[in-house]
Amino acid sequence: MNSNLTRRSVLMSGAAAVAFGSIVTETTAQGPKKGGTLQFAISAETPHYDNHGSDTYATLHFAAPFYNTLLRFNLDKFPEVQGDLAASHEVAADLMTYTFKLHPGVKFHDGTDLTSADVKASYDRMRNPPAGVVSTRKATFADIGSIETPDPLTVIFKMKAVNASMLEHFASPWNVIYSAKDLTADPNSPKTKVNGTGPFVFVEHVKGSYVAGKRNDSYFKKGLPLLDGFKGVFTLQAAAMLNALQGAQVLAEFRGISPAERDRLVQAMGDKIRIEESSWTLNLLVCFNTEKKPFDDVRVRQALLMAIDRWGGSQGLSRISTLRSVGGVIRPGSPFATPEAELTKLPGFAKDIRASREQAKKLLAEAGVPDLKFTLWNRNLAMPYTPAGIFLVDQWRQIGVTVEHKQSDTAPYLAHMNAGNHDVAIDFSNLFMDDSSLGLAKYLSVARAPENRSRHKDAELDKIYDEHLRERDPEKRKAMIRAFEKRAFEMAYQQPILWWHRIVPSHKTVMGWKMSPSHNLGAQLEEVWLNA
């Protein structure tokens, strides 16, 4: 394994040094046992089975056990990567070539052998989807020049440009490998047909009710999976999910619950329930629509940001919602995050909230809008969008700003923001890894980033981003990220309110599942076993 990547070694040591929360571990007298069916809750039902065209964990929790990816994250040493289908991988020193050697003897569930052609077909589908196929990560793989398959067990990716995050992207849980045969017959077959190489074979999907899979006896990793099968039950209401956990009708929920829900489970179930916590790669942002007055005035934007007492507010909010950590553009606690000392210098992060608020009122008066009134546009989800909205309304009330809080369902919520009709909105950022290539993408000019809800155009931010993508020296990269953050926050287009906190409950009989900062990871279940 090539070790020339100083960046990766930084990440490795960083990961060791920076904890990602507390993980409760137990030791058991015996080793893993085989057998049993794991019944767990999935809080949303996916509309189809194709992970290439999805951005929701609902598809992952549903389909990941049926598939493999080339690489995946090593959850014991996040964010290190390890091979899944790839027995070994090699990265050229100049980061322009990635070579993967596949495990021999891997079979799809329909009996056909996996070869490099399948890998090529899957990645071609992601970066160049044929007509009628949706690939939500097309832009991510734009830097791939060509994919070569010199022999059935080797895949070589040749890049067009240096992309320092490429290895992590190969480990993305969404990049499942489909059978080339299936894709040629019907490029959209993964949406309705499940045929993978994964540890479990698809049994049935009862719409609105559950998905079931059984052990793949010819799985290429000997001895795995440990479970006989699994059943993912769709619990679309949090209350129903908690009730089911309490009643042991499901043994775990792998996305994350709120602190109040955790407290309820712990009170009701005592030591039958295990709680694992970590900071989460999700955040909520407040975005000002720079195309509307008076939010085109940077003073107004800064003032509104400065009125928010993040440090104080997070105490209360973290007790009743999944919002917790104060952080900038990168998840706090991860290797590239800005340390607190520097963060407090940026607008919105000062610890002396009274001084900040005085300053904010002055700025508003200067800008000519001392009693500002506007509508806060928010999504209609109880956790944690509602508390975030209520919190912001209250914070702005303290500097004399009157805000009307409007929540709506996802469809009109997105439509309204796409059309640029909002004044100020609460947006969300859902990442599966800490890498800045994903995290910073939201702040790019609106022409490049359709998900930029503040609709700003800033050539300087774009420039820093593009340069940092190609930068291989981790220290230089960190500096560029800091510069990016400083500019983005001083221009106050949008800013994270708080980062989330992930709390995963599981019965103590469920063993082998690994916690991580993203609910999109760890869904494959191959090493999970039941200690019944």
Place this chain on the structure above:
Amino acid sequence: MLRYTLGRILQMIPTLIGVAVLVFFMLRVIPGDVVEVKLRGDGGNVSQETIDMEKKRLGLDRPLMIQFKDWMVGLATLDLGKSMWTDRPVVEEIGIRLELSFQVAIMATIFAVLIAIPLGTTAALMRGTWVDYVVRIVTIGGLSIPSFWFGMLIMISLLTFFNWLPPITFTPIYVDPIANLTQLIWPALAVGYRYCAVVARMIRSSLLEVLNEDYIRTARAKGVYEKLVISRHALRNALLPAITVIGIEFAFLIGGLVVTEQVFNLNGIGMLFVQSVSRNDFTLIQGMVMMIAAVYVVVNLIVDLLYAVFDPRIRYT
């Protein structure tokens, strides 16, 4: 009688057409579309072209009147189209969930009718006494207590006092009757309480009306046994308006089911409805509304025909 029936059936059609037109245009007014939710709902950064391509595939970019024409033509051939969220036929999506909701509705109806008839009759017969007052309070309570709150209280009581929860996945009654009944009896109760109250009140008031009629006075004057007066004359005539109410309320149980299925996490029509509305899945919403309207119209027809059978005066108007 036949002419009357045919006439009523013909009247159904313009109503259904009116519903189809209204629901189609009302939905298109809503901002936001299903493609955005599907592709960007969880924070993905999909390009505008991808969104446009999906919209094209679903036919959402065509002019409104063309989409409307397709919808009406499809209706005529009973083809309700495909759900925009899952691409499966609307009929299939509804069909999977229909059994559960239908069973809850039937159970609620049985519960309601079994309790409402004796309750309403007693209240009418003992009008002005404390029995009447108690029944009035109980039935008005049934109309007043939000069924979702009632459902929440049921679930919480089960958990707190019995530490037991109903099964979480649905098994049809012919597969495992115990699991099935223990799951569905609670939502049936929650929805049925209100239903029972409405029917009981209807029976009470229509029985009171009938009891004031001349022919009852005559029968009593003739010395007919009071029990016979009630059962043979009064109740029979009072039941007819009650049947109307039972029928109409059954068709409208969907309203109660929408919230109740949320509380009990049931995979039924109500839950499907809320989901499709929040996703702007137009074809599914349209299909469901048409189905409910059809049920309502058919139930109305049956009730009208029953009236005509029992009350000859109606047939000849």
Place this chain on the structure above:
Amino acid sequence: MSVAALPASMPRRRSAVLDFCRQQPLGAISFVIIVVMMFAGVFSEYAAPYNPLDIDFASILAAPSWDHLMGTDAFGRDIFSRIIWGSRTALVIGFTSSFIGSTIGAVLGVASAYFGGKIDDWIQRFVDILLAFPIIVLALVVVAALRKSVLFGIDMNLIYAIAIPIVPRVARVVRAAALSIRVMPYVDAARAAGYSNSRIIFRHMAPNVVAPYLIMFTAFIAQAILLEASLSFLGLGVTEPTPAWGLMLSGNAADFYREAPWMILFPGAAISLAVFAFNLFGDSLRDYLDPRFKT
């Protein structure tokens, strides 16, 4: 109790209100409840001990005490104050939607009955179509589609959404009541004598429909409050942080049932009590006004 039982020396014209209270004690009690509600709604600023929007993270999920009569919610907001302010929301929505819906429905019903013929047919068709919609879908589309306009902090489109299902139901009943007058010969006579349509309608038909109108108006206030609670529960009605009873039950209130059952008990009880009072009042009113039931 019958009029004949009264001593002959009593004055003939008794106050209708006192009469009502005697004949319908339940109705009188419900009226009192309604008055208390209205008091709380009108004078919320004075009646409520706390500002319902005040967040207090230090005392979240507090149990009922002298400090907080009904406890606090997940944000530390005083539940008692929110219930009082909530009655304002409920009453405004209830009265306005019911008034708009009932009045439009009554107008349609009377017009339908009076003009008969084609107009009657078309109005009936329209009423039929509206009745075939589940209330929820009608409500949802109106709430989402109409542009927001706010009065007293309440979305007018929510009020229209609740008023619209009321229209056909009132139209039906009022039409039936007006029809029973229509067929009376004196209407034809009045027409023949050349009285204008509006005079006939207002002088003759309208008084006959006043009783059912009032009864339905009251009954639909109850329905409106219930419908608003359901819509808010589903997330389609009033939004945070406006205090509204249905809203207080939605979201993750149910998650706290163990540590803070008061969060669920009080708002639900408030809804039930309010709807109960209006229903009972309407019921008693109907019993009182319907001459057939006077013993």
